[in-house]
Amino acid sequence: FELTQPPSVSVSLGQTASITCSGAALSKQYCYWYQKKPGQAPLLVIYKDNERPSWIPDRFSGSSSGTIVTLTITGAQPEDEADYYCQSADNRGPYDLVFGGGTTLTVV
Amino acid sequence: EMQLVESGGGLVQPGGSLRLSCVGSGLLVSDYWMHWVRQAPGKGLVWVSRSNSDGTRTNYADSVKGRFIISRDSAKNTLYLQMNSLRADDTAVYFCARFLVRYDAFDLWGLGTMVTVSS
Numbered sequence: 001f002e003l004t005q006p007p008s009v010s011v012s013l014g015q016t017a018s019i020t021c022s023g024a025a026l027s028k029q030y031c032y033w034y035q036k037k038p039g040q041a042p043l044l045v046i047y048k049d050n051e052r053p054s055w056i057p058d059r060f061s062g063s064s065s066g067t068i069v070t071l072t073i074t075g076a077q078p079e080d081e082a083d084y085y086c087q088s089a090d091n092r093g094p095y096d097l098v099f100g101g102g103t104t105l106t107v108v
Numbered sequence: 109e110m111q112l113v114e115s116g117g118g119l120v121q122p123g124g125s126l127r128l129s130c131v132g133s134g135l136l137v138s139d140y141w142m143h144w145v146r147q148a149p150g151k152g153l154v155w156v157s158r159s160n161s162d163g164t165r166t167n168y169a170d171s172v173k174g175r176f177i178i179s180r181d182s183a184k185n186t187l188y189l190q191m192n193s194l195r196a197d198d199t200a201v202y203f204c205a206r207f208l209v210r211y212d213a214f215d216l217w218g219l220g221t222m223v224t225v226s227s
Contacts, residue, residue, distance in 0.1 A: 041217035097155040
């Protein structure tokens with residue numbers, strides 16, 4: 001069970017960034033997104049494909065289509081520069097959790 | 109303010125053991141499923157293990173199964189990860205994380221503790 005993300009995405013300040021996560025299990029399991037900055041704890045940004053926690057600005061959104069889930073940042077800000085990880089669960093057996101390889105978002 | 113604080117990391121030789129601790133403040137660790145996640149230097153996040161609220165149900169990633177043991181002490185409000193037969197590829201920052209049913213996700217993480225396995 002694998003989740004595949006692009007290693008890097010670059011976006012111009014104020015423009016829209018899209019980070020994809022693909023995996024066969026995503027058609028049946030929810031996907032979650034975490035932001036990770038160096039020296040900081042990971043931060044939940046999207047849960048259950050497209051739900052946003054109260055502490056996350058509304059420029060972050062999520063969507064799902066089949067086996068591909070997308071994190072979209074509309075109007076990217078300098079503070080959005082970070083690594084982003086998708087996460088889901090293996091729906092076989094004990095539901096082990098799996099993270100994607102991570103995508104480094106650069107805001108230029 | 110709720111916090112999770114990990115400790116116990118350090119330098120250990122291959123084949124050695126280490127016990128990591130994760131202390132909760134502002135929350136009762138015993139009320140939640142708790143997990144360990146690690147990040148090797150320059151690499152991504154990898155799920156390691158989880159424990160249900162009373163410690164009676166545990167699961168492990170294949171890479172650590174049979175070597176690591178997750179446990180908790182409710183009196184000390186602490187989650188543990190006992191790591192045995194350590195290998196070089198166990199070198200990583202280890203994070204503990206709270207799993208919240210409301211989000212079906214990890215909503216609270218510690219800053220992590222570094223484990224280096226090297227001779």
